[in-house]
Amino acid sequence: MSFKLPERFTIPLPPPDVFIAIRNEHGHYCPMSTCGGRMGWAARKRLEAAGISGRLMALVYARSCALDGIVQTTGCDEATGTLRLLPGGQQRLDLRTESGAGISVQLTAAALRRSGAYRQARAMLESQRAALSATELRQREAALAVQLDILLDELRTCPDEELMMMTELTAAVKG
Ligand SMILES: [Zn+2]
Secondary structure, three states, X not given: OOOOOOOOOOOOOOOHHHHHHHHHHHOOOOHHHHHHHHHHHHHXXXXXXXXXXXXXXXXXXXXXXXXXXXXXXXXXXXXXXXXXXXXXXXXXXXXXXXXXXXEEEEEOHHHHHHHHHHHHHHHHHHHHHHHXXXXXXXXHHHHHHHHHHHHHHHHXXXXXXXXXXXXXXXXXXXX
């Protein structure tokens, strides 16, 4: 079985409550859990738009903050055996039916760069924390919080194509 996406359809962006639910599960707002939410949402909504229903299986290739976003938006998780972690290390999600048909979503280099820049700024602040005065520390933390807010807003609202590459997965051929 293969599937055909409807012509000229648009996938809506995840509504704000999706990101709130991810934060509640994940414990903090961060770029990668946000990206994971976008990946899972984009994949699931495309399968729904193509009329694919039934039990879905998620394959992920890295254990990172993105996992909580993927769990929240796909409904797949390790506890129920519907999400499996495979080696590879890429920020990639394969969402497929039991026949193997589905969609593979991988974060773009640009998305990884944007998330990485924030992670580095945060690590830099942590490494300098002990040497900073209370005032400096407050200023740096405030600046970092602003950087995070701007980045999260971009990651929540940018078009899918800026964030991820998508490939259709076809069912395994029998015999
Ligand atoms: Zn996180």
